[in-house]
Amino acid sequence: MQVSKEVLEGISLLGDVTVFQDDVFKQLLDLVFEEVFTPLACSKLLSVPVVSPMVLKKAHAAVVTFAFDAAKWNADNLSITSILEDCKLDSDRISNFLTLYDKNKTKMQSHLSNVGSYRPHIVDVDWTEHYVIKSSNLERISLPSYIISLKTESLGQDGSSNSDSTQFVCTLEQLQDLVGQLKDAVKSLERISQGQ
Amino acid sequence: MFLILDEEHKHHLNFFTTVEPQVAKEFCRISLEFLQNGSNAKVYQNVAQKLGSNLETVKHAVEGLMRVLSEACKLNLSEMELQDSLSILDLQEEIKQEIVRWYVDHTVELRSALSSLNMNLLQYSSLEWRFDVQIASRCLRQQVTPLIILKLDLCKDGKKQPVVLQTDPCNLVHLTETLEEALTEVKSQHTRRMMRNIK
Amino acid sequence: MEEVDHIITHTLKQLGCDIDDEVRRLHDFTTELVVEGVVRCLQQILPDKNLSSHVPPSMAAKYRLGSALAEACTELGYKGEIGYQTFLYSNDSELRKIFIFLIEKLPKEAEKVTDEPLGKSDLLNRAIAEELSRQLKLPWLPNYCKPNGLRWSSPNKWHREGCRGTHALHTCNLFVPRDITDSNSKVVQVSHCHFWVVTNLYLNPLFASSVYLDFIIISSHHAKKYFIIFMQDEKNIEVPVTGPALKKPDTEEDLKSRREEELKTLQSEVDELSRQLEQLELQMKQYNASLQQIGEQILCEEAKNKELEEIYKLRKRTFDLLPDADNNLKKLQEVVEASGQRLVVLARQWEKHRAPLIEQYRHLKELSSQRLSETQRKLEEIKSLREKMKDCADEARSKDDLYKQLLAEYERLTKDVNRSAYTRRIIEILANIKKQREEIDKVLIDTKAIQKEINQLSGKLDRTFTVTDELIFRDAKKDEAVRKAYKYLAALHENCSSLIQTVEETGTIIREIRDLEDQIEQESQKKVADNLERITADYKQMKQENSSLMTQLKA
Numbered sequence: 011m012q013v014s015k016e017v018l019e020g021i022s023l024l025g026d027v028t029v030f031q032d033d034v035f036k037q038l039l040d041l042v043f044e045e046v047f048t049p050l051a052c053s054k055l056l057s058v059p060v061v062s063p064m065v066l067k068k069a070h071a072a073v074v075t076f077a078f079d080a081a082k083w084n085a086d087n088l089s090i091t092s093i094l095e096d097c098k099l100d101s102d103r104i105s106n107f108l109t110l111y112d113k114n115k116t117k118m119q120s121h122l123s124n125v126g127s128y129r130p131h132i133v134d135v136d137w138t139e140h141y142v143i144k145s146s147n148l149e150r151i152s153l154p155s156y157i158i159s160l161k162t163e164s165l166g167q168d169g170s171s172n173s174d175s176t177q178f179v180c181t182l183e184q185l186q187d188l189v190g191q192l193k194d195a196v197k198s199l200e201r202i203s204q205g206q
Numbered sequence: 207m208f209l210i211l212d213e214e215h216k217h218h219l220n221f222f223t224t225v226e227p228q229v230a231k232e233f234c235r236i237s238l239e240f241l242q243n244g245s246n247a248k249v250y251q252n253v254a255q256k257l258g259s260n261l262e263t264v265k266h267a268v269e270g271l272m273r274v275l276s277e278a279c280k281l282n283l284s285e286m287e288l289q290d291s292l293s294i295l296d297l298q299e300e301i302k303q304e305i306v307r308w309y310v311d312h313t314v315e316l317r318s319a320l321s322s323l324n325m326n327l328l329q330y331s332s333l334e335w336r337f338d339v340q341i342a343s344r345c346l347r348q349q350v351t352p353l354i355i356l357k358l359d360l361c362k363d364g365k366k367q368p369v370v371l372q373t374d375p376c377n378l379v380h381l382t383e384t385l386e387e388a389l390t391e392v393k394s395q396h397t398r399r400m401m402r403n404i405k
Numbered sequence: 406m407e408e409v410d411h412i413i414t415h416t417l418k419q420l421g422c423d424i425d426d427e428v429r430r431l432h433d434f435t436t437e438l439v440v441e442g443v444v445r446c447l448q449q450i451l452p453d454k455n456l457s458s459h460v461p462p463s464m465a466a467k468y469r470l471g472s473a474l475a476e477a478c479t480e481l482g483y484k485g486e487i488g489y490q491t492f493l494y495s496n497d498s499e500l501r502k503i504f505i506f507l508i509e510k511l512p513k514e515a516e517k518v519t520d521e522p523l524g525k526s527d528l529l530n531r532a533i534a535e536e537l538s539r540q541l542k543l544p545w546l547p548n549y550c551k552p553n554g555l556r557w558s559s560p561n562k563w564h565r566e567g568c569r570g571t572h573a574l575h576t577c578n579l580f581v582p583r584d585i586t587d588s589n590s591k592v593v594q595v596s597h598c599h600f601w602v603v604t605n606l607y608l609n610p611l612f613a614s615s616v617y618l619d620f621i622i623i624s625s626h627h628a629k630k631y632f633i634i635f636m637q638d639e640k641n642i643e644v645p646v647t648g649p650a651l652k653k654p655d656t657e658e659d660l661k662s663r664r665e666e667e668l669k670t671l672q673s674e675v676d677e678l679s680r681q682l683e684q685l686e687l688q689m690k691q692y693n694a695s696l697q698q699i700g701e702q703i704l705c706e707e708a709k710n711k712e713l714e715e716i717y718k719l720r721k722r723t724f725d726l727l728p729d730a731d732n733n734l735k736k737l738q739e740v741v742e743a744s745g746q747r748l749v750v751l752a753r754q755w756e757k758h759r760a761p762l763i764e765q766y767r768h769l770k771e772l773s774s775q776r777l778s779e780t781q782r783k784l785e786e787i788k789s790l791r792e793k794m795k796d797c798a799d800e801a802r803s804k805d806d807l808y809k810q811l812l813a814e815y816e817r818l819t820k821d822v823n824r825s826a827y828t829r830r831i832i833e834i835l836a837n838i839k840k841q842r843e844e845i846d847k848v849l850i851d852t853k854a855i856q857k858e859i860n861q862l863s864g865k866l867d868r869t870f871t872v873t874d875e876l877i878f879r880d881a882k883k884d885e886a887v888r889k890a891y892k893y894l895a896a897l898h899e900n901c902s903s904l905i906q907t908v909e910e911t912g913t914i915i916r917e918i919r920d921l922e923d924q925i926e927q928e929s930q931k932k933v934a935d936n937l938e939r940i941t942a943d944y945k946q947m948k949q950e951n952s953s954l955m956t957q958l959k960a
Binding site: 341344352374376 | 533536543565
């Protein structure tokens, strides 16, 4: 995990007891982690009593960036501690940060995992069985046929995700082939899961 | 059930009353080729030249024969039924037998060709799968996300359309189980009763 | 013995022999099973040996196979009697001996050394297997039960099962003030540092909040302008300054154009103001310059004035002193001398003060340098300590990982029930043996005691006999009856000793009989006669086969 100079500077501000008293520090930290999940929590930033809004802004931006970067790298407490120590934060403040970070890490990571490109993801399947009796080209068919609809979730063009489905027809033999392939896949997954 | 042949059709088929059984066999082959690959004017010309007859007549004869075969397939006629239907025509016994034999030999092929005409929906063709594990992404550098990539080859009008989808293990198991259920449904009491009754 | 048989069957099963669960004792082993087991063991011990584990139907082939096996066993150092019949016509005790011998000879499985830390790929494989088995164990859920396509199996564990809520990466630049370490500093520079920000998190509104939006500071120190402007994703701009009462613009376009207009007017205003400011600045600079010039001129004039006044004063004094010249000269010389002397005194005094001060100064300097070096040393120490701490922590972490791995592995290992059963059994047997040994010891002590008693008694008897003998012998010369008694005594003694001898002999004979009986039993167990019959039958069969082969050859 690498932290940019600007962020380090911002965090160093937090270590300065003359700039951020203990209660102010705590208030800021709470806000940082609160706003991850609650919109507009940061409007409360206005009420943080601090020497100058610029300092507040810089420190705030640095902490947010740092927290998310740590979650991104799944950093452990040790490396975080060493970075914060280098920024001259005292142990009380570090443990304050760590408790909040630990509490929110998985949530932050789950948010981070939302970013990315994925193929349409199958989430469900519907099927209907038909018994085809005759068609325009053929009398007396008398064969079963299936319509299978794979429900998928996908990333839309505009960046929003939407639900979709892929539909296709298959005969009994084709369905047998399909199920065979899928069973094969499941079996190999089970094998892998047993560490073989 | 019988084939009902209209007058023009009969007229076209009358050509066969004039030829040798050998020629009739050749015609059966040509008509089958026609069903499989489409018409081929060159073949007609060759045949017409060989027999010393009109190109038009040859073409009509092939098409007429083809229609007999395809109609018979459509109605799923039995051997006897086809024989009876053909007896309206004044064909040599040998030629008739030849046609019937061809029909019997190629019914399955013809029926599958005809049934595939029917699909205007996407038709399943094959499935390939692959097991991936996503171990890092830009915003999350340490993760283990198992994914199964499925490549479905779907057919429409003979053209393949690959569709690539993904899923997770849990959903894959669900998918497999659900489709297996669908598969066992064929053997269920209800379906079997329906099949028996409709036949 | 059953326990031993159990161990043998278990081991053979591990070697891949197809043994039914019902077969528990060696007694139940068929000839095929025996041959297969022996062959498997031999293959394990001598991997390059080629032996078929099937019993051929032909007698000659059977014989060959059996003798090959026997030969292999003797080569390995089997001491007991062994021949082809041992395998074909199995005898429990012999088989047991052979199997125990072979199983002891089995190469010990090279125990895999797992205490080496696993490689990264192994760790990854393990993690994948773990995650996969975890996910496969979960029941299926419809997608509307999974917010954002995420499945929370516990408050701290999630995995992705869908694509809802996913989006591409959006970033925007954050403009953050720099160099504000001294918050009272008059100069504030604005620079843009790049913070990658993941939008569509709830973070976004942060940037739209009134703290930063329209957060324009114009500080006019030194007549310069500084802006701290916060930029952000246009999509998400709201203008909190206008207040929530303001209705939202209908379309985004509208909003955009309005904002642009506003921006433009503001920009032009700012431009205008800055232009004015610059002009004013220029004028001020000019005025300042002329002011400085004038001030300098004044200073110059004043200095000149002072100089002139000095000259005037000096001249005036000389002029005053001029009338009484000699006297005044003398006075002046005295004054000069006095001041010279004073100067010397002062110099001495100064020296007196200076020396200790210099000393002190040097001392202090040394001290401070010492302290400095010490601090440096300590700093270095701290650094090295920190380094060490990091190393230790790393090590601890890796050890922890290893521990977890091993734990997982241990849990995954199929618990070998047999092993513990064996150990328990062995311990029991040991206890039994101990008990038996104690009993044997007791019996030995008993025997010894009895022996001692017997010795004592025989000694006593001897002594008594000699005493009696002498006593009676002395009297025997005198008395006829006593002589008779003496004779009787001698006869009694003789008879008794012969009786004792007979008893002892009986004992040895009984012991011998027991030994012989044991031997007979052993021999009868070996079924020598049976085996002999079988072997002769085999011999006949082989002869027959040979002769038939001969006839075939001839024909």
